[in-house]
Amino acid sequence: MSKRPVGILVMAYGTPRSIDEVLPYYTHIRRGRAPEPQQLQDLIDRYEAIGGLSPLNKITADQVDGLHRALTELDPDTEYKMYTGMKHWHPFIEETVEKMVADGIETAIGVVLAPHYSTMSIGTYIKYAQESIEKHGGPQMTFVESWHLQPLFIDSTAKRVQAALEQFAPEERDAVKIFYTAHSLPERILQVGDPYPKQIEETGAAVSEQIGHRNWSTAWQSAGRTPEPWLGPDILDVIRFQANAGIKGLIIAPIGFVSDHLEVLYDIDIEAQKLAEELGVKLVRPASPNDESQFLQGVATAVLQQAKKG
Secondary structure (H helix, E strand, O other): OOOOOEEEEEEEOOOOOOHHHHHHHHHHHOOOOOOOHHHHHHHHHHHHHOOOOOOHHHHHHHHHHHHHHHHHHHOOOOOEEEEEEEOOOOOEHHHHHHHHHHOOOOEEEEEEOOOOOOOOOHHHHHHHHHHHHHHHOOOEEEEEOOOOOOHHHHHHHHHHHHHHHOOOOHHHHHHOEEEEEEEOOEHHHHHHOOOHHHHHHHHHHHHHHHHOOOOEEEEEEOOOOOOOOEOOOEHHHHHHHHHHOOOOEEEEEOOOOOOOOHHHHOHHHHHHHHHHHHOOOEEEOOOOOOOOHHHHHHHHHHHHHHHHHO
16 A cells, blocks of 8 residues: 655745735735835836746746655655645635645645745744644644755855855955845844844855855845844845955855745845945846755755754
């Protein structure tokens, strides 16, 4: 008698599939509060600037497929059945958990396509999944909380950052400062000892040590438009400061993101790049991992390690 498959719930942020879906998507992000017309238009303008819509859905699907291949290669004796649940768009995490129950999945592992844990990021994905599990009566699920120091993830990131560094002349490289960035969160996370900033720092340190580059720091990007203070410094302020200090070369490595999407393709490749050009700074962004094989081998390894714990 064959064993029942192990379900893998891969959770990601989600993105609209058409311009018509931007309003309900944005409203969901704002917890049911519709955006002001200008806020909506600003978001639509950003999508149009990167080609019409974000490629995130397609990349996420490719990552799930690649993760399935990696799990099968690393653990061929187990059958894995892949599921995708989104935080802010269809298929929502709850919809996916309901489907897992309908498919007869009894045991599962949940993993978020983000390396660093925060109560306000990965913590909320897990919360949504757990609420859905309670509502639908299963499956029994254990979660990968973070994989920010997974060796294959570090090695994959280091190779891409090194390739970015090699876009500068050899004699310029020591002076090039690398800023490892992630999505900013409200500063109040610091009051509860949230591990997010420390994990970003640890990833940056591990990558820099591997490539032998000491000139680095961390910064933040894509802060929400709310009155409360968010983690900083913001990458745009960083670019201005470095330019004023006479720095001519920068690398912005968005290690908190694993896909090409709006926060990378617009916030860095358009907005930050435009500012850097105006200030006479050469700005290079390393390629995103997307469906890179070594990166997904790292995620798969983190999933298998969690399976053993579970």
